[in-house]
Amino acid sequence: MISIESLHFAYPQDGFNLQIPAFSVLPGQKLAVIGPSGSGKTTLLNLIAGIYTPDSGTIQVADTAVHQLDDARRRDFRITHIGFVFQDFELLDYLTVLDNILHPYRITRALQLTPEVRRRARELTQQMGIGDKLQRHAGDLSQGEKQRAAICRALLPRPALILADEATGNLDPENKTHILDLLFEAVDRHHATLLAVTHDHELLPRFDRVVDFQAFRAAGSA
Amino acid sequence: MIDSFYIAWKYLVFSKTRSATLVACITLIAVLPLALEIILDESERQLVKRADTTPLLIGARGSALDLVMNSLYFTDEVPQLITTAAADDVANTGLAAAVPLYVRFRARGFPVVGTTLDYFDFRRLELSAGHPFAILGDCVIGASLAQKLDLKPGDSLVSSPETVFDLAGVYPLKMKITGLLAPTHSADDLAVLVDIKTAWVIEGLVHGHEDVTRTTDRSVIMDRNENNVTANAKLMQYREITEASIDSFHFHGDTAAYPLTAVIALPHDDKSGTLLRGRYLDENTAYQIVPPAAVIDSLMTNIFRIRNVLDAVILFVGLATALALVLVFALSLRLRQREIDTISRIGCSRSTIVRLLAAELMLIVLVSGVVCAVLLWLVRVNSGSLVRALILNH
Numbered sequence: 001m002i003s004i005e006s007l008h009f010a011y012p013q014d015g016f017n018l019q020i021p022a023f024s025v026l027p028g029q030k031l032a033v034i035g036p037s038g039s040g041k042t043t044l045l046n047l048i049a050g051i052y053t054p055d056s057g058t059i060q061v062a063d064t065a066v067h068q069l070d071d072a073r074r075r076d077f078r079i080t081h082i083g084f085v086f087q088d089f090e091l092l093d094y095l096t097v098l099d100n101i102l103h104p105y106r107i108t109r110a111l112q113l114t115p116e117v118r119r120r121a122r123e124l125t126q127q128m129g130i131g132d133k134l135q136r137h138a139g140d141l142s143q144g145e146k147q148r149a150a151i152c153r154a155l156l157p158r159p160a161l162i163l164a165d166e167a168t169g170n171l172d173p174e175n176k177t178h179i180l181d182l183l184f185e186a187v188d189r190h191h192a193t194l195l196a197v198t199h200d201h202e203l204l205p206r207f208d209r210v211v212d213f214q215a216f217r218a219a220g221s222a
Numbered sequence: 223m224i225d226s227f228y229i230a231w232k233y234l235v236f237s238k239t240r241s242a243t244l245v246a247c248i249t250l251i252a253v254l255p256l257a258l259e260i261i262l263d264e265s266e267r268q269l270v271k272r273a274d275t276t277p278l279l280i281g282a283r284g285s286a287l288d289l290v291m292n293s294l295y296f297t298d299e300v301p302q303l304i305t306t307a308a309a310d311d312v313a314n315t316g317l318a319a320a321v322p323l324y325v326r327f328r329a330r331g332f333p334v335v336g337t338t339l340d341y342f343d344f345r346r347l348e349l350s351a352g353h354p355f356a357i358l359g360d361c362v363i364g365a366s367l368a369q370k371l372d373l374k375p376g377d378s379l380v381s382s383p384e385t386v387f388d389l390a391g392v393y394p395l396k397m398k399i400t401g402l403l404a405p406t407h408s409a410d411d412l413a414v415l416v417d418i419k420t421a422w423v424i425e426g427l428v429h430g431h432e433d434v435t436r437t438t439d440r441s442v443i444m445d446r447n448e449n450n451v452t453a454n455a456k457l458m459q460y461r462e463i464t465e466a467s468i469d470s471f472h473f474h475g476d477t478a479a480y481p482l483t484a485v486i487a488l489p490h491d492d493k494s495g496t497l498l499r500g501r502y503l504d505e506n507t508a509y510q511i512v513p514p515a516a517v518i519d520s521l522m523t524n525i526f527r528i529r530n531v532l533d534a535v536i537l538f539v540g541l542a543t544a545l546a547l548v549l550v551f552a553l554s555l556r557l558r559q560r561e562i563d564t565i566s567r568i569g570c571s572r573s574t575i576v577r578l579l580a581a582e583l584m585l586i587v588l589v590s591g592v593v594c595a596v597l598l599w600l601v602r603v604n605s606g607s608l609v610r611a612l613i614l615n616h
Binding site: 040047049051071072074076077078079084090092093094095099103104106108110112137153 | 225228229232233235236470560561564565567568569571574578582
């Protein structure tokens with residue numbers, strides 16, 4: 001699903017350098033990336049999603065060479081093929097839960113907001129247990145509800161790849177397990193691949209594979 | 223599909239206070255000069271129209287503007303008084319008809335205009351109900367006044383005393399409303415029109431009281447001889463003119479010396495007008511003759527000069543507000559940087575972000591435009607009353 005080779009990326013401001021000789025993830029795999037803060041985990045997700053472009057090397061997601069796409073195509077690819085679950089949910093407070101979930105459809109021509117999409121959005125929120133909160137503003141939700149809404153937003157376009165950046169980092173232990181259950185269920189239902197950055201070692205046994213980013217960087221491959 | 227306006231609208235509705243402030247600022251800046259323009263145009267129309275239809279005005283020497291404003295628009299400023307002799311003089315020249323005016327008193331805040339029935343013909347006033355004043359104490363009221371005070375023919379209206387504590391001054395007179403004017407959209411709509419003698423009754427120059435030769439109350443009589451009876455202040459004066467009391471009303475002194483505030487002169491033709499004006503050129507005469515149109519023209523010139531200054535001030539305030547709005551918008555962009563980053567990470571292009579922000583701005587301008595249009599419509603619809611209330615002060 002994901003194949004990275006000879007990747008090099010540097011932040012010009014702070015001298016941070018990310019070198020990945022080789023890295024791959026199989027389709028349908030649930031992979032956890034761990035490692036200390038500042039080791040480049042989030043940067044890796046941003047590179048895979050095409051938010052950042054590598055200085056050199058290749059990034060292949062399914063059949064698409066992300067590193068070769070221009071800006072517009074990278075955006076279209078991201079919004080149609082990748083679901084991004086952010087650590088801080090990144091919901092827009094001025095929109096309702098339903099509008100937040102449908103938001104990607106309203107900001108690009110790559111996705112079409114049809115009645116079928118609306119129906120799926122309602123179905124998805126029912127599955128996530130926030131079906132009764134569709135008209136509530138995002139700011140009025142609890143942390144757990146916000147994360148569920150953020151997951152719904154990421155899953156609605158039925159992406160083949162889900163990138164989760166500390167998706168459970170802001171949740172209490174009970175919510176953490178429940179949200180992860182929901183995320184895994186949704187990933188299985190959609191036959192998607194999950195790449196999740198986490199600091200929570202208790203959750204690691206639930207993943208198919210775990211990559212310690214520091215070790216990985218030291219070893220030079222994973 | 224890109225729903226820029228939908229998202230922008232949601233944001234504006236959510237940030238009600240910010241949106242309302244922006245709309246209020248833009249609306250105010252747009253409405254102020256336009257509303258001022260409408261009001262000034264309407265004031266010019268009202269002032270000029272009435273002045274144009276009033277050929278000449280004769281009054282005491284002094285402020286021509288006070289004379290015109292009091293005689294045409296019944297303002298509070300009472301010019302120096304003249305006498306009925308001035309009206310007789312005009313009539314005696316054979317050059318013009320004279321319509322006397324005595325605009326000094328008020329009834330429940332509205333001007334009491336003492337005049338003759340010629341005034342009705344001159345102003346082409348029509349009655350929507352009742353009949354013109356016929357006897358002492360009758361009055362005809364303007365349409366707006368009737369509406370404001372909920373009065374109709376058959377009701378009565380009491381004139382206001384000039385000062386509460388002046389026992390020797392003007393007493394209130396209870397007047398009977400005999401007629402109601404059809405709307406004229408002029409100062410007459412808010413006037414109480416009475417016969418000039420009724421105005422003198424209000425002043426006390428014409429008065430009625432119990433017959434001192436027949437009174438049985440000895441305490442009223444101060445002195446009695448074969449030719450004369452002198453009564454004291456205990457003598458009851460009538461403050462309402464009824465069928466029973468009307469015969470007791472009488473004049474004291476020479477009626478030619480009775481006061482007027484102005485005389486409207488209606489020359490028979492242009493030449494007569496010019497000749498009549500010539501008679502008042504002498505600086506030593508007690509009277510002045512003014513063409514109201516010229517006085518109002520001069521007033522309008524001054525108003526337009528002030529308007530130019532106001533326009534400049536509004537322009538600068540507008541510029542300052544526009545800069546403040548740009549600053550508010552720029553600061554709000556900074557506050558929303560995280561949100562912009564988020565939608566950018568989701569997959570929103572830079573041009574779409576610009577489009578979203580432009581949609582917000584357009585909606586704010588659109589709502590401001592709608593509010594502005596409604597306010598301007600209200601100002602236009604009510605411009606007549608606004609001008610009368612704000613500029614003509616009646």
